[in-house]
Amino acid sequence: MSHILVVDDEPQMLRVLKINLHARHYSVLTAATGAEALDLAGQEFPEAVLLDLGLPDLDGMDIIRGLRAWSTVPIIVISGRDSPTEKIKALDAGADDYLTKPFVVEELMARLRAVLRRPPGEVAPTRAVIGGHEVDVAAATVTGPDGPVRLTPTEWKILAMLVASPGRLVPGREILREVWGPEQEEHSNYLRVYLATLRRKLEPDPARPRYLITEPRIGYRYQP
Structure with a gap:
C-alpha cells in the first residue's frame, strides 16, 4: 500500500482526495500547512506528494525546493494557479507534474499511477x-x-x-x-x-x- 501525502488548506479538497485515494487502496497522510507537510514528509517518507501551492504559511514553491533538498519523492502539484509561468516555475523547482484545479479525479489518479511506476532511485529505462x-x-x-x-x-x-x-x-x-x-x-x-x-x-x-x-x-x- 503506497503512502500518499496530500497538502492543501481547503478541508473539502482534503476530504475529497482522501476518500478517492482510500477507495483506490492508498494510505493517506494530510497536511494543511507547509510546515506540517515538511514535518510529515521527513517522518513518514511518503511514496508521493499531492501539493497545493497556496498555503497559509509557506509558498508551495518553497515546499518543493525543501523536499528536493533531500528527497526524490514524486510531487504532483494540484493548484488553482493556471498560468504557464506558474506551471513552469513549479516544474523547474522540482515538481514531477502539474494539474490545474478544478480537475477530473480520474486524471489525477492516472497521473499518480504514472509517477509511482518508477521507484525513487531506479535507473532510467533504456x-x-x-x-x-x-x-x-x-x-x-x-x-x-x-x-x-x-x-x-x-x-x-x-x-x-x-x-x-x-x-x-x-x-x-x-x-x-x-x-x-x-x-x-x-x-x-x-x-x-x-x-x-x-x-x-x-x-x-x-x-x-x-x-x-x-x-x-x-x-x-x-x-x-
Whole structure:
C-alpha cells in the first residue's frame, strides 16, 4: 500500500482526495500547512506528494525546493494557479507534474499511477514501446512492424529524454536546453516540429497521439 501525502488548506479538497485515494487502496497522510507537510514528509517518507501551492504559511514553491533538498519523492502539484509561468516555475523547482484545479479525479489518479511506476532511485529505462515500435535507447534503434525506423540525432535526443522518465512531464525549456543549449530555451517552435515528426514515425495515429503527449505551453511526456 503506497503512502500518499496530500497538502492543501481547503478541508473539502482534503476530504475529497482522501476518500478517492482510500477507495483506490492508498494510505493517506494530510497536511494543511507547509510546515506540517515538511514535518510529515521527513517522518513518514511518503511514496508521493499531492501539493497545493497556496498555503497559509509557506509558498508551495518553497515546499518543493525543501523536499528536493533531500528527497526524490514524486510531487504532483494540484493548484488553482493556471498560468504557464506558474506551471513552469513549479516544474523547474522540482515538481514531477502539474494539474490545474478544478480537475477530473480520474486524471489525477492516472497521473499518480504514472509517477509511482518508477521507484525513487531506479535507473532510467533504456527500452520503451510506442504502439507497434520497440525503442532501444542504449542501442539507438527503433524497430517497427515493417523493420528498422530511422531517427535523426536530434529526434533521438528528444525521444531519449522522454522515455527516460515514463509518465513524467518534461518541461519544454528543459528539452530545449539539453538538446539545443541554454540560449534556445524560448524557441518552442523547434519542439513542435520535431514532435510532429516523431509522431508521424512512431504513433499509430499521429493526429491523436497516445504515447508522445503534449501539455500545451508547458512540456511533453512519454505515456507508456
